[in-house]
Amino acid sequence: MSATTDPYVGATLPAVAGVSPPHVVAFLIMTAALVAAPFFVYPVFLMKALCFALFACAFNLLIGYVGLLSFGHAVFLGSAGYGAAHSAKVWGFPPELAILFGTAAATVLGVVVGALAIRSKGIYFANITLAFAQMVYFFSLQAAFTGGEDGIQSVPRGTLLGVLNLKDTLTLYFVVLAIFLLGFLLIFRAIHSPFGQVLKAIRENEPRAISLGYRAEQYKLLAFVLSATFAGLAGATKALVFQLASLTDVHWTMSGEVVLMTLLGGLGTVFGPVVGAFIVVTLENYLAQLGAWVTVVQGVIFVICVLTFRRGVVGELGNLLRKSL
Amino acid sequence: MTIFGVPTQALFGQLLIGLINGAFYALLSLGLSVIFGLLNIINFTHGAQYMMGAFAAYFLLNWAGLGYWWALLVAPVAVAITGIALERTTLKRLYQLDHLYGLLLTFGFALIIQGLFRHQYGSSGLPYAMPAELAGGRNLGFMFLPNYRAWVIVFSLAVCLTTWYVIERTRLGSYLRAATENPSLVQAFGINVPRMITLTYGFGVGLAALAGVLAAPIYQVNPLMGADLIIVVFAVVVIGGLGSIMGSIVTGFGLGVVEGFTKVFYPEASNTVIFVIMAVVLLLRPAGLFGRAS
DSSP states (O other): OOOOSOHHHHHHSOSOSSOOHHHHHHHHHHHHHHHHGGGTSOHHHHHHHHHHHHHHHHHHHHHHHTOOOOSOTHHHHHHHHHHHHHHHHTSOOOHHHHHHHHHHHHHHHHHHHHHHHTTSOHHHHHHHHHHHHHHHHHHHHHOTTTTTTTOBOSOOOOEETTTEETTSHHHHHHHHHHHHHHHHHHHHHHHTSHHHHHHHHHHHOHHHHHHTTOOHHHHHHHHHHHHHHHHHHHHHHHHHHHTOBOGGGGSHHHHHHHHHHHHHHOTTOSSHHHHHHHHHHHHHHHHGGGTTHHHHHHHHHHHHHHHHOTTHHHHHHHHHHTOOO | OEETTEEHHHHHHHHHHHHHHHHHHHHHHHHHHHHHHHHOOOOTTHHHHHHHHHHHHHHHHHHSOOOHHHHHHHHHHHHHHHHHHHHHHTGGGGTTSOHHHHHHHHHHHHHHHHHHHHHHHOSSOBOOOOOGGGOSEEEOSSSEEEHHHHHHHHHHHHHHHHHHHHHHHSHHHHHHHHHHHOHHHHHHTTOOHHHHHHHHHHHHHHHHHHHHHHHTTTSOBOTTTTTTHHHHHHHHHHHHOTTOHHHHHHHHHHHHHHHHHHHHHOGGGTTTHHHHHHHHHHHHOTTOSSOOOO
8 A cells, every 4th residue: 555646535544554755765764774784873773772672662552543551561571581581591591492481481571560550551451461460570680590680691602593692782783673673564564554453442531442343452452462473572672682581671761761762762553663772872872971961861851841841753744744754 | 476487576567658648659659640530641750859859858948947837838749830830831731631741751750850869969978867856766566666667657648548538628629620520621621621630730739749748757868769669559559449548548658568568478479569460450350459441
């Protein structure tokens, strides 16, 4: 399907299902930039940004297309990190299996938390996911295999599929980029599929979607589990990149950060979370030596976004270009 | 003497700690509930405002020479005024939007306030002396009861019950409850609903600050004292049922006690027990123990 050329018809249509030319162009630009980037910018920094970008895209699947604000998404990032780090370090899993194992752990957790949380909406949903996240945080603090305050350190990166040596930073970068692009495209595909259309219908008018015969709860749960899975993929990858799984990734401040990235980039836009993640990670990188000011700056961005900039960077850009990005 | 193999000293000691924590849970969740009832937002700044209450007490003592009893009166009012300013300048612009924006805005303010205090005062706590009148304690035979802790429990219970009485049993409270149900109709009867909303927010914030003043002599005055506490309080509010006044009070104290006993019988779970209870309650009664199903 393509966007219609008739501006009058196009103006009245809701967001088009399927791939539109602006999406393709933006995707190509993004991919080209990311392929060239490690030759100009410190690759580890880029990998961090890519992991957070995937995390934010996964989060956006829930807030942007189902309208559910999860305030505990760090759980899936962090627990997948623990799963990947533990399986790689203690059980000697190769990286591909470690990432799969970590991601699967996040999926299972997504089913459990989702089944309990999905029955509520709006503020209740945010509250409940936050509380579950805090529960997992305390569990991670006390459990033996997570290493408590120390985390799981010096996780081996290993050799991917027995071929690619991930100790080489540039090789690792392109593996991370491939994982990011795969996750990004799968999320894009999910959003622009009949499944995604049903999700949007539920977001707009849940009783009506139910009366049309859609089992809203199942759709929402599936979306939640998908979101948890991709957040887990990001977390597992991040654990291998930094060779570390720590409490930071399960703490609620991390859940707040992903909200910030998505909000700043643009809720419900395809590319917004990526842009938001890069901006926030860059900011934190430059502000790191300022200590407590990082929190203050994050708070100020939240306030400005909510009060005057609710469409986010990409949303505003799309509005300017009159294209849905 | 032992009960279930646990010395009574330890048991009553934890019961006391549980009641103290419960007093703070109750005061904080009560404020959240009152605010949520009328504004329909979860006030994420609540933890920061609790911390501001404790700092206000500290400032009053060290800058103005005003002691604990003055702080108990002045600090909540001062923090409430900052809350009212916040509501007037920013929050009120969001009432027409999705309520989630209110959550995000107050979250942003919590980050700003906690960041600024942490920048200025670091992460280690500042001491705040106990009022001389309440120093010491008494031996009850089976346990030692510090006077200040008894005071915190009794005073916060009194504040909670007074709030309940005002909201549920007086004319002012009936306006408030009516405005919760249907603000435009209440406004049509000539009641200034926007002003009521502002004052309600101020009152909820004042309760948080009051809890902060009460906490100052027990815990140290610390920029992050409210950051993690508030998440437990969110769980308490979910268990009790959002917007239910009596529910907040009962579950606040009840969960404090449950948490205290968990420390005696199964210490590993003491941090998580409230969240486990929340999960069970959600399964059995999604609207909370005292909430009405919508």
